[in-house]
Amino acid sequence: MKTKELGQQQIIQGLKDADTEVIDEFIQQFSRPLFGVILNYTKNPPDAEEILQDTLLRVIRKIDTFRQESDIWPWMKRIAINNSIMWLRKRRSSRGREIQLEEYAPTFSEDGHLHGSLFRWSVDPEDVILNAELASQLYEAIQSLPFEYRVPLVLRDTEGYPIKQIASLLGLKEATAKTRIHRGRLAVRKKLADYLEGRG
Amino acid sequence: MRNDLKCKDCFDLLMDYLEDNLDSETQKKLDQHFAACPPCLNFLESYRDCSKMAQQLRDQQVEIPKELENRLKTFLREQM
Ligand SMILES: [Zn+2]
Numbered sequence: 048m049k050t051k052e053l054g055q056q057q058i059i060q061g062l063k064d065a066d067t068e069v070i071d072e073f074i075q076q077f078s079r080p081l082f083g084v085i086l087n088y089t090k091n092p093p094d095a096e097e098i099l100q101d102t103l104l105r106v107i108r109k110i111d112t113f114r115q116e117s118d119i120w121p122w123m124k125r126i127a128i129n130n131s132i133m134w135l136r137k138r139r140s141s142r143g144r145e146i147q148l149e150e151y152a153p154t155f156s157e158d159g160h161l162h163g164s165l166f167r168w169s170v171d172p173e174d175v176i177l178n179a180e181l182a183s184q185l186y187e188a189i190q191s192l193p194f195e196y197r198v199p200l201v202l203r204d205t206e207g208y209p210i211k212q213i214a215s216l217l218g219l220k221e222a223t224a225k226t227r228i229h230r231g232r233l234a235v236r237k238k239l240a241d242y243l244e245g246r247g
Numbered sequence: 248m249r250n251d252l253k254c255k256d257c258f259d260l261l262m263d264y265l266e267d268n269l270d271s272e273t274q275k276k277l278d279q280h281f282a283a284c285p286p287c288l289n290f291l292e293s294y295r296d297c298s299k300m301a302q303q304l305r306d307q308q309v310e311i312p313k314e315l316e317n318r319l320k321t322f323l324r325e326q327m
Binding site for chain 1: 253254255256258261262266284286287289290292293294296297298299300301302303304305306307308309310311315316318319320322323324326327
């Protein structure tokens with residue numbers, strides 16, 4: 048993401064001066080990519096829209112703390128991610144369902160052997176860029192996870208955050224963060240495998 | 248080197264295996280198991296692929312309704 052239309056310096060200065068034209072331009076340039084980031088944490092439109100609105104406001108209010116020499120996009124994106132997490136933690140009325148390992152793990156015989164009846168997995172991960180239906184199945188599979196599993200998985204697999212950072216961001220022990228990522232992946236894998244097998 | 252790892256053991260170590268958290272001897276034992284056990288290899292690949300595919304959602308391109316964009320502009324002007 049590069050700021051091409053208006054230069055980064057002009058945008059920063061304009062936001063500091065509360066210049067309405069620059070604010071409009073800022074929304075034009077950044078609301079779409081920020082919305083894309085936020086939609087990975089919640090697909091519920093009213094939530095996502097409120098988080099976006101709040102994120103834009105926070106960016107403007109914090110613009111004085113931005114270090115000029117760096118690229119503004121990663122900074123804004125981090126605000127969007129932190130804001131999504133904070134918002135969803137506050138919002139969710141009750142704890143989500145726990146994912147039991149047995150639901151999505153493969154089955155083993157008593158002597159610890161994996162049953163060989165798994166269908167043959169043959170997906171090229173790059174397919175997801177080209178195949179809109181596969182991409183949407185993947186997105187839905189991730190979004191169907193309870194909050195406790197979805198957020199660590201997105202932070203790890205989509206954003207590439209280290210486990211240590213995920214744990215501290217979510218106030219979890221590292222081992223707990225790892226378990227949740229693992230179980231979330233198993234659930235996503237199972238859902239996609241069911242989809243691919245059914246499509247067979 | 249005796250390889251006494253069962254499929255279940257490999258499954259339990261899967262995440263650490265992919266994160267490179269295992270000592271080199273254990274890592275090697277898993278490599279050997281996967282090379283010799285097609286069901287485990289198939290499972291490993293599907294698990295790893297899902298994790299890789301999720302990366303493609305990074306900075307995804309989405310549409311934003313014009314009307315939402317307008318609402319945001321009005322809202323932010325009011326806040327200034
Ligand atoms: Zn095996």
